[in-house]
Amino acid sequence: MSYEVLARRWRPQTFDDVVGHAHAVTALRNAIELGRLPHALLLCGPRGVGKTTLARIIARGLNCEQGPTASPCGSCDPCREIAAGTSLDVQEVDAASNTGVDSVREIRESVRYAAAPGRHRIFIIDEVHMLSTAAFNALLKTLEEPPPRSLFVLATTDPQKIPATVLSRVQRFDLKTLPAAEVLGRLLEIARAEELEIPESVLRALVREGGGSVRDSLTLLDRLTSGLGAKISEAEAAAVLDLIDRRVVVAIVEPVLAGDPGQALLALRAALERGIEPSRLAADLLAELRDLLVARLVEDPGALIDAAPEEVEAIRERASAHAPETLQQLFRVLLTRNQDLAHAPRPDHVLEMAVARLASLPGAEDIGRLLARLDALDGGGPSRPGPAGGGEGGGRARGGRAAAGTARAGASAGPPAAQARRRSPEAEAKQRKQAREHPKVREVIEALDAELVEVRLPRGTEGA
Ligand SMILES: Nc1ncnc2c1ncn2[C@@H]1O[C@H](COP(=O)(O)OP(=O)(O)OP(=O)(O)O)[C@@H](O)[C@H]1O
Ligand SMILES: [Mg+2]
Ligand SMILES: [Zn+2]
Incomplete structure (x- = not known):
C-alpha cells in the first residue's frame, strides 16, 4: 500500500x-x-x-x-x-x-x-x-x-x-497565512490522531518553519515520521530538519549581553561546527534579540513570541536584566553587519567579527554607571552610587559588561559581591533615564550611531 x-x-x-x-x-x-x-x-x-x-x-x-x-x-x-x-x-x-x-x-x-x-x-x-x-x-x-x-x-x-x-x-x-497558534492546534490534533510521540516543542518548530502554511508544516512532519517513525525526540527532529535549537542561540547571546566576547566566540564556533549556516544563525540571533526586547517591553509577551509558555517565561527572565536600549542597539548593529554576510568570502568570519563587536559594545546602563562613577569622583551628590556601593545595577547577566566598562573608565571596580547586588527596578529606571539625558551619554550614543553610518557608507559608495 x-x-x-x-x-x-x-x-x-x-x-x-x-x-x-x-x-x-x-x-x-x-x-x-x-x-x-x-x-x-x-x-x-x-x-x-x-x-x-x-x-x-x-x-x-x-x-x-x-x-x-x-x-x-x-x-x-x-x-x-x-x-x-x-x-x-x-x-x-x-x-x-x-x-x-x-x-x-x-x-x-x-x-x-x-x-x-x-x-x-x-x-x-x-x-x-x-x-x-x-x-x-x-x-x-x-x-x-x-x-x-x-x-x-x-x-x-x-x-x-x-x-x-x-x-x-x-x-x-x-486568505492569509495562518497564525502560529492555529497551525499548532491542527498539528497537535493530527499528531494525537496519528498516535505520534512527538514533543510540542518540535511541533512548534514545524509551525515556525512552515511560515503559516499548514501544508508546509505537515510536509515537514511527514519528513520526520518517514525518517524516524512515530516516536520523535527533540534532538532527532533537530538533526533531520536542520533546525537550530534555541539553546544554541542563547549560548551565544548570553555572553554577548554579559560583555564576554571570548565566550561568545567560542559558542559561535561550536554552533558553526554543527554545520549551521552563518546566515541562518545570524537570522536566529536577530530573532532572539527581538524576542528579548519584546519580552522586556510587553507586560504579557506570550502572544508576540512564538514559543511555549515556559520558554516565554525563560525569555522574560533573561530579558529582565537588560535595558531595552541595549537590546535595540545590539539588534541594529547586528542587522547592519548581517548585510555583509551574503557577499563575504567567509561569512562565518564576518559573523564572528559581528558577535565580537556586539559583545564589546558598551551597554546603555554601563554608560550610565560610568557617568555616575565620574560624578562620584567629582564629588557628586549622595544619590549617586559610590564606587564600591550598591550602585552596580543592571542585573546579574551584565556583570561582565559592567566590569569591562568600569575598567575602561580607569576607576576601581567594586568587589564582585557588590556588583552582583541589585537595585530596585525604579531606581534602575531612574538611573537609566538620568544617564540617557546626560550630555556625555548623548555624545557616546551619537558616536555609536556614527559608527553604524560608517559601516554602511562603503557599501553605499561602492556602486557610485
Ligand atoms: N486552513 C486549513 N485548515 C486545515 N488544514 C489545512 C488548511 N490549509 C491547508 N491545510 C492542509 O494543507 C493541505 C493543502 O491545502 P490546500 O491544497 O487547500 O492548499 P492551497 O491553498 O490550495 O495551496 P496551493 O496554493 O499550493 O494550491 C490540505 O490538504 C490540508 O491538509
Ligand atoms: Mg491549491
Ligand atoms: Zn453528502
Missing part, C-alpha cells in the same frame, strides 16, 4: 475542520445556506493555506444529497466522489500546467452540458493567474453568461496577475 502524505490524508472535509480564515468561512457558509452563492469565486492566498480545500468543501456543500448545505454529510455518493476526486460534476483544472486557451475551451464545452437534477457543476481552476491572455478572454465569456447551477471557483497565489476584467466578475476572498 502506498503511503498517503499527511497533508492529503488530513485535508479538511467540512468547514468545521478548516483552521482559521474565519471571515471567508463564515461568509461562504452563509452564502451556501441562504442560496446566495455567486456564480464565480476567487480565492487568493499563499500556498498551502486551504484554497483548494475550500473549493472542494463548497462543491460538496452544493452537491451533497442533503444539500445545498454548509455541513455536507460526507457519506452520500456525491460527497464521497468529490472527496475522492471522481465526481463528474466537479472539474478541476490546473492552470499551471494547462495555460493555453484549450483548457478553457474544454471547460466551455463541458459547461454546455447541464448538471444532473439537484446538482451543480463546479469548475475549480487552480493557479488561475497562469492562464494566457487568450485563455483569460475565453474564460471571460463563460463568466459573463454562466449556465444555471454552475459555479466557478478560481484559486490563485498571485491575484495581481489576474486581469481587472476577470476580477470585476468574481467575488474575491483573501
Whole structure:
C-alpha cells in the first residue's frame, strides 16, 4: 500500500475542520445556506493555506444529497466522489500546467452540458493567474453568461496577475497565512490522531518553519515520521530538519549581553561546527534579540513570541536584566553587519567579527554607571552610587559588561559581591533615564550611531 502524505490524508472535509480564515468561512457558509452563492469565486492566498480545500468543501456543500448545505454529510455518493476526486460534476483544472486557451475551451464545452437534477457543476481552476491572455478572454465569456447551477471557483497565489476584467466578475476572498497558534492546534490534533510521540516543542518548530502554511508544516512532519517513525525526540527532529535549537542561540547571546566576547566566540564556533549556516544563525540571533526586547517591553509577551509558555517565561527572565536600549542597539548593529554576510568570502568570519563587536559594545546602563562613577569622583551628590556601593545595577547577566566598562573608565571596580547586588527596578529606571539625558551619554550614543553610518557608507559608495 502506498503511503498517503499527511497533508492529503488530513485535508479538511467540512468547514468545521478548516483552521482559521474565519471571515471567508463564515461568509461562504452563509452564502451556501441562504442560496446566495455567486456564480464565480476567487480565492487568493499563499500556498498551502486551504484554497483548494475550500473549493472542494463548497462543491460538496452544493452537491451533497442533503444539500445545498454548509455541513455536507460526507457519506452520500456525491460527497464521497468529490472527496475522492471522481465526481463528474466537479472539474478541476490546473492552470499551471494547462495555460493555453484549450483548457478553457474544454471547460466551455463541458459547461454546455447541464448538471444532473439537484446538482451543480463546479469548475475549480487552480493557479488561475497562469492562464494566457487568450485563455483569460475565453474564460471571460463563460463568466459573463454562466449556465444555471454552475459555479466557478478560481484559486490563485498571485491575484495581481489576474486581469481587472476577470476580477470585476468574481467575488474575491483573501486568505492569509495562518497564525502560529492555529497551525499548532491542527498539528497537535493530527499528531494525537496519528498516535505520534512527538514533543510540542518540535511541533512548534514545524509551525515556525512552515511560515503559516499548514501544508508546509505537515510536509515537514511527514519528513520526520518517514525518517524516524512515530516516536520523535527533540534532538532527532533537530538533526533531520536542520533546525537550530534555541539553546544554541542563547549560548551565544548570553555572553554577548554579559560583555564576554571570548565566550561568545567560542559558542559561535561550536554552533558553526554543527554545520549551521552563518546566515541562518545570524537570522536566529536577530530573532532572539527581538524576542528579548519584546519580552522586556510587553507586560504579557506570550502572544508576540512564538514559543511555549515556559520558554516565554525563560525569555522574560533573561530579558529582565537588560535595558531595552541595549537590546535595540545590539539588534541594529547586528542587522547592519548581517548585510555583509551574503557577499563575504567567509561569512562565518564576518559573523564572528559581528558577535565580537556586539559583545564589546558598551551597554546603555554601563554608560550610565560610568557617568555616575565620574560624578562620584567629582564629588557628586549622595544619590549617586559610590564606587564600591550598591550602585552596580543592571542585573546579574551584565556583570561582565559592567566590569569591562568600569575598567575602561580607569576607576576601581567594586568587589564582585557588590556588583552582583541589585537595585530596585525604579531606581534602575531612574538611573537609566538620568544617564540617557546626560550630555556625555548623548555624545557616546551619537558616536555609536556614527559608527553604524560608517559601516554602511562603503557599501553605499561602492556602486557610485
Ligand atoms: N486552513 C486549513 N485548515 C486545515 N488544514 C489545512 C488548511 N490549509 C491547508 N491545510 C492542509 O494543507 C493541505 C493543502 O491545502 P490546500 O491544497 O487547500 O492548499 P492551497 O491553498 O490550495 O495551496 P496551493 O496554493 O499550493 O494550491 C490540505 O490538504 C490540508 O491538509
Ligand atoms: Mg491549491
Ligand atoms: Zn453528502
